[in-house]
Amino acid sequence: MARSPSTPSLALWLGLAFVVIVLDQLTKMLILNSFQLGDSRYVTPFFNVVRVHNTGAAFSFLAGASGWQRWFFVGLGLVASGFIVWMLRSHPTQRLFCFAVTMIMGGALGNVLDRLLHGYVVDFLQFHAGGWYFPSFNLADSAITLGAVTLIVDELRRMRRG
Numbered sequence: 001m002a003r004s005p006s007t008p009s010l011a012l013w014l015g016l017a018f019v020v021i022v023l024d025q026l027t028k029m030l031i032l033n034s035f036q037l038g039d040s041r042y043v044t045p046f047f048n049v050v051r052v053h054n055t056g057a058a059f060s061f062l063a064g065a066s067g068w069q070r071w072f073f074v075g076l077g078l079v080a081s082g083f084i085v086w087m088l089r090s091h092p093t094q095r096l097f098c099f100a101v102t103m104i105m106g107g108a109l110g111n112v113l114d115r116l117l118h119g120y121v122v123d124f125l126q127f128h129a130g131g132w133y134f135p136s137f138n139l140a141d142s143a144i145t146l147g148a149v150t151l152i153v154d155e156l157r158r159m160r161r162g
Contacts, residue, residue, distance in 0.1 A: 008092070013098050021140075024110035024140040031122055037051055047125075047126065049125070050123070050124055051124055053120040054121045070115050078112065080108055094154070100147045101151070107141060107144035111141070
């Protein structure tokens with residue numbers, strides 16, 4: 001598909017994913033250098049900064065597996081990222097869609113780097129209220145969530161138009 005001068009290039013989307021990865025890794029490096037595993041610092045009545053290692057996926061899915069999940073999630077993240085690059089090239093004029101999948105790719109690759117470097121994902125953001133704690137997460141997870149929500153918004157907008 002031909003790209004008009006106002007259509008963002010693949011390089012822009014890949015650059016944005018790179019920014020997500022860098023910010024994610026910088027924040028995780030700060031946590032690894034400042035916190036011991038299990039440390040928690042009170043920030044507000046509903047938010048702590050913690051250091052948690054997650055060998056599983058979202059909400060610690062498969063965290064108790066015997067280790068194979070590390071390579072499974074690395075492979076899954078790499079395959080998904082390849083597919084996302086293909087989608088970015090196939091739909092260059094759909095800006096909101098491209099933004100959404102770029103956020104998902106940046107977050108997925110940020111967590112893939114953790115799995116390759118450490119064997120686990122570093123999580124450090126913890127929200128809580130009334131004794132209930134939401135599972136800890138990181139900036140990569142936030143980017144993935146932002147991307148998923150944006151994909152839903154993009155699809156709802158597309159359905160209304162069509």
